[in-house]
Amino acid sequence: MDELQKAFTLFDGYNRQDPETLHFGGEVYPAEYFYAIKLYEWVLKLDPDAAEELLLASRSQHIGRWEIKRETYPPGKTGYLNWRSDLAKFHAAKASELMKLAGYGQEMIDHVQPIILKQRIKLDPEVQTIENALCLVFLEFQFEDFIKKHDDEKLINIVRKTWKKMSEEGRNAALQLSYSDKALALIKQALA
Numbered sequence: 001m002d003e004l005q006k007a008f009t010l011f012d013g014y015n016r017q018d019p020e021t022l023h024f025g026g027e028v029y030p031a032e033y034f035y036a037i038k039l040y041e042w043v044l045k046l047d048p049d050a051a052e053e054l055l056l057a058s059r060s061q062h063i064g065r066w067e068i069k070r071e072t073y074p075p076g077k078t079g080y081l082n083w084r085s086d087l088a089k090f091h092a093a094k095a096s097e098l099m100k101l102a103g104y105g106q107e108m109i110d111h112v113q114p115i116i117l118k119q120r121i122k123l124d125p126e127v128q129t130i131e132n133a134l135c136l137v138f139l140e141f142q143f144e145d146f147i148k149k150h151d152d153e154k155l156i157n158i159v160r161k162t163w164k165k166m167s168e169e170g171r172n173a174a175l176q177l178s179y180s181d182k183a184l185a186l187i188k189q190a191l192a
Contacts (some may be wrong), residue, residue: 004052006102011036011060014098018066024141032065035137042133046169053108054126057115060095061130062087092116121165132170135162140177147182152189159190 018030036059043050043058050058068087073079092113099109114120114127121127139162147155163171179187 003103004055007056007099007104008059010098010102011063011095014063014094017064020066032062035062035141036060038137038141039130039133042136043129046132046173047129050129051126053111054115054129056095056099056108056112057126057130058133060098060112061091061116061134063091063094063098065091088117122167128167128170132166132173135166135170136173136177138162139174139179143183144180147180147186152186155186156190159187163191 012033015033015036016030018032020031021028022031022034023029024034039061040055040058043054047054065087068083068090070080070083073083095112095116096109099112114124115130118127118131121131146158150158163174166174
């Protein structure tokens, strides 16, 4: 087994420990394992010739996300941003640790970390591909749940922020997804 497959096995094994589950296609999945696979699949759709660094980042982008709970941070925007920043550092550190176990050297780890940390977004094409893929996973698999939990104004704001993060390629892919009537109406309002 080569290093990439070893790393995927380690990442997937770690994410399968997620206590939160979701149902999809008649199967039950650990949530972060499911989202990591979908993120990886979106990266390959967006960039069929994706470099190894990008593939590694896609499969470990939110590794172990359940370990740092949002409710351990203060409510509000500042608490949310601090939580997200700490999560990103945790994901990068955990991915690095598992990459070392898979046999990767520091040079490759140093290429993967900035992608996980989403450094130089809009400037680095690999970071932008990850951001596009993250937004597409959200729209395809999580947006409908958000609709049940939030009012229209908040949802329209979420769509606008999501759209702003994506490049033209990501936006075009987002417009090809299947949405419920309610989701589509919210997206149209957000983009009007």
